[in-house]
Amino acid sequence: MKKYRKQDFDTADVRRLLEPGPVVLVSSAWNGKTDIMTMGWHMMIGFTPALFGCYIDESNHSHELVRRSKECVINLPTADLLEQVIGIGNCSGADSDKFALFGLTPEPAIEVRAPLIAECYASFECRLADAEPNPNGSLFVWQIVRAHVARTPKLPKTLHYRGDGQFMISGREIDSRRQFPNQAK
Amino acid sequence: MKKYRKQDFDTADVRRLLEPGPVVLVSSAWNGKTDIMTMGWHMMIGFTPALFGCYIDESNHSHELVRRSKECVINLPTADLLEQVIGIGNCSGADSDKFALFGLTPEPAIEVRAPLIAECYASFECRLADAEPNPNGSLFVWQIVRAHVARTPKLPKTLHYRGDGQFMISGREIDSRRQFPNQAK
Structure with a gap:
């Protein structure tokens, strides 16, 4: 699989890639373990700071990792990763290391502990926003910090x-x- | 402009049209006035009930109408409505009747007072969900009721x-x- 050489990008412009509504891969890390989930339920909420909302149901293994670490990386896969997108969305990280299982490469992020996915076109490092809505525990508002x-x-x-x-x-x-x-x- | 003859549709299946992330037109009604706004910041949140989240900034005239009425209609325009989508997004309903200005036809909804837009491919009648997060007044969670x-x-x-x-x-x-x-x- 192709790895994308990514460059630093203005967080105020991330809407160019996220607002059209693509499926993304959420990577997370907590307590020495990582996970990846496929996600389609997300939206932009602001430009500066770059705020991004999403819904991650408690039934997802990633829910606990992002909730505890208060961090994640939103990775944007291209259409050629269809097989991985489907596979990742149809198994649980509780049972498996999804990076290994799907041949994806974790790369260190700068601001957060969650890894970037080298095979994705773009990766957005996120921290839980100060103004945490999270009324029912599944609705997250992130600030994209890098x-x-x-x-x-x-x-x-x-x-x-x-x-x-x-x-x-x-x-x-x-x-x-x-x-x-x-x-x- | 073409008007779409629409039929009743299972609310559990609205994700088929909304989850891919299209621009939508939000119609609203309050105190004898209507408005339309162009919106790209939205996401699915649930299937049954069909929950839909969106961010409507206070700077939009529609904000007051949807906040007071606790209702709206999410209309899905097709690509041939590009000119209307741009025009509606670049003027304020405080100064103008956008239905008249853009030649769009309001049609009565069944469950809410906000009108459907006849020229849109789909229209989803929404009521503010019981579990209202709305932490900062601009993040709405709607139940699609029809x-x-x-x-x-x-x-x-x-x-x-x-x-x-x-x-x-x-x-x-x-x-x-x-x-x-x-x-x-």
């Missing part, structure tokens, strides 16, 4: 889940800046 | 915002059910 993004391709082909084993793959890009009455945000 | 979806096309071409005036349009569909080790969820 972003690593590959330079090529300029925009990746991403997977977008529809449920029931069906995915949409990101399609054509449209630049509509000239249609915006004011500076586009 | 869903209206067009039968054709089977899946719509949707708009996915990248910021800075750039959109991704939904691309190829992949059916991976056979690659799932268990029944796909």
Whole structure:
């Protein structure tokens, strides 16, 4: 599998990759163990600071790791990782080391203990935001404290889940800046 | 503009349209006035009941309408509504009637007072969920209480915002059910 050489990226711009709604891989570390989960339930919440919300049900092994460590890395897989995305979403880290099982390479992050996934196009280091909503324990608001993004391709082909084993793959890009009455945000 | 004839749809299946992360149009009604806003910051949170989270900043005119009415309709525009999606996102309902301004047709909903948008492929009637997190007043969790979806096309071409005036349009569909080790969820 291809590893992406990623570069430092402005956290204020992570919406360019996350707001379109791709499936992501959440990596976490706690007490000497790591885990990865496949996640489609997430959204942007702010730019500066870069805030990112997601829902991680308690039934996921990763829930405990992110809850206890208050950290995670949001990794963006490209469409060629379809098999890994499905496999990771269909087994539990309680029974297995998902990095080993799926041939993925953990790389050290800078700000958090959770590892980056070398085979992903982008990785976003997250800390639980100060203003923790978490009303029912499963809704998390993260601050993205550091972003690593590959330079090529300029925009990746991403997977977008529809449920029931069906995915949409990101399609054509449209630049509509000239249609915006004011500076586009 | 084309109006979609929508049919009743199982709320447990709305993720098929919302989880891939499309831009949606939020319609609302309060005190005899309506509004529409363009929104990309949202996520699924549950299936049964169908829960849907979103972030609506206080700076949006719609914020007050949805907060006071505790209701809204999430409408799914297809890619041919690009001009309306951009226009609605770049003006304020405080100054204008966006239905009239953008030539969109309000249709009565069944469970809520907020109107459906006839020109959208799908419309989801929402009530503020009992378990209201809303820690800072801008993060909403809705229960989708009724869903209206067009039968054709089977899946719509949707708009996915990248910021800075750039959109991704939904691309190829992949059916991976056979690659799932268990029944796909």
